[in-house]
Amino acid sequence: MTYEITVLRRKTPEDLPYEQTFRYEARTGADTVASALININRGSLTDVNGNKAEPIAWECSCLQKKCGACAMVINCIPRLACDSVLSAVAADDRIRLEPLRKFPAVRDLICDRSVMRENLKTITAWIDEEVSLKDDKDNILFEAGKCLQCGCCLEVCPNFYAEGRFFGMNAMVPVAGLLEKLPADKSRRLRKKYSKHIYADCAKSLACHDICPAGLDIEKLLVNSNAIALWKHLFK
Numbered sequence: 001m002t003y004e005i006t007v008l009r010r011k012t013p014e015d016l017p018y019e020q021t022f023r024y025e026a027r028t029g030a031d032t033v034a035s036a037l038i039n040i041n042r043g044s045l046t047d048v049n050g051n052k053a054e055p056i057a058w059e060c061s062c063l064q065k066k067c068g069a070c071a072m073v074i075n076c077i078p079r080l081a082c083d084s085v086l087s088a089v090a091a092d093d094r095i096r097l098e099p100l101r102k103f104p105a106v107r108d109l110i111c112d113r114s115v116m117r118e119n120l121k122t123i124t125a126w127i128d129e130e131v132s133l134k135d136d137k138d139n140i141l142f143e144a145g146k147c148l149q150c151g152c153c154l155e156v157c158p159n160f161y162a163e164g165r166f167f168g169m170n171a172m173v174p175v176a177g178l179l180e181k182l183p184a185d186k187s188r189r190l191r192k193k194y195s196k197h198i199y200a201d202c203a204k205s206l207a208c209h210d211i212c213p214a215g216l217d218i219e220k221l222l223v224n225s226n227a228i229a230l231w232k233h234l235f236k
């Protein structure tokens with residue numbers, strides 16, 4: 001099967017974006033967007049009009065749905081390139097690739113997601129001690145640990161923007177694990193930050209739940225965190 005893959009490109013953050021389309025012949029039925037990008041970038045690149053092209057800039061690391069680096073917008077939906085089989089995501093034989101749009105563009109399919117890390121630092125979303133986790137969907141800390149920090153949930157969130165007060169689901173998920181683990185007297189500061197940066201501006205529509213490529217049960221984590229951070233203390 002041959003696909004036409006259109007990439008939204010720019011060389012520098014200041015450049016206006018432009019589209020460039022490449023023809024790609026899938027090698028197997030299991031070819032993903034990531035394998036297509038790797039193969040397209042091999043050798044000298046020519047677009048569908050026969051023009052020479054620069055290699056397409058994009059990010060990846062694990063290629064196994066474990067790191068979140070390859071998140072991008074694929075035919076209008078935020079997904080992991082390494083988890084997007086061409087035949088499943090194509091509209092007829094066409095696939096359009098864009099960088100995540102909630103973050104500053106860097107080059108081609110790369111954007112700057114550092115605001116996610118800065119927000120986690122602001123909310124102190126980490127554990128200082130070593131913990132061993134059981135592989136158990138009912139264990140909130142284990143479930144939260146599956147977050148890839150990919151940013152797909154922020155892409156679909158109507159209330160998140162990069163410099164805003166609301167930090168979104170990628171921040172809620174690790175905090176959900178912490179709130180579950182910490183005793184009430186040690187989590188006071190975290191509960192306040194949760195209330196300000198997550199609870200106050202989350203519309204709870206759960207678009208983020210449906211899009212998460214790690215399959216996290218965001219609804220369950222959110223309900224649990226809201227209960228620990230707010231409701232239990234309001235009605236004491």
Ligand code: SF4
Binds near residue numbers: 146173211212214216
């Ligand atoms: S919650 Fe899901 S979509 Fe959001 S950053 Fe984590 S893995 Fe990605």
Ligand code: SF4
Binds near residue numbers: 158203
């Ligand atoms: S529930 Fe809605 S508002 Fe809250 S983080 Fe998810 S998408 Fe955003």
Ligand code: FES
Binds near residue numbers: 060067068069071081
């Ligand atoms: S390259 Fe790591 S999730 Fe896709």
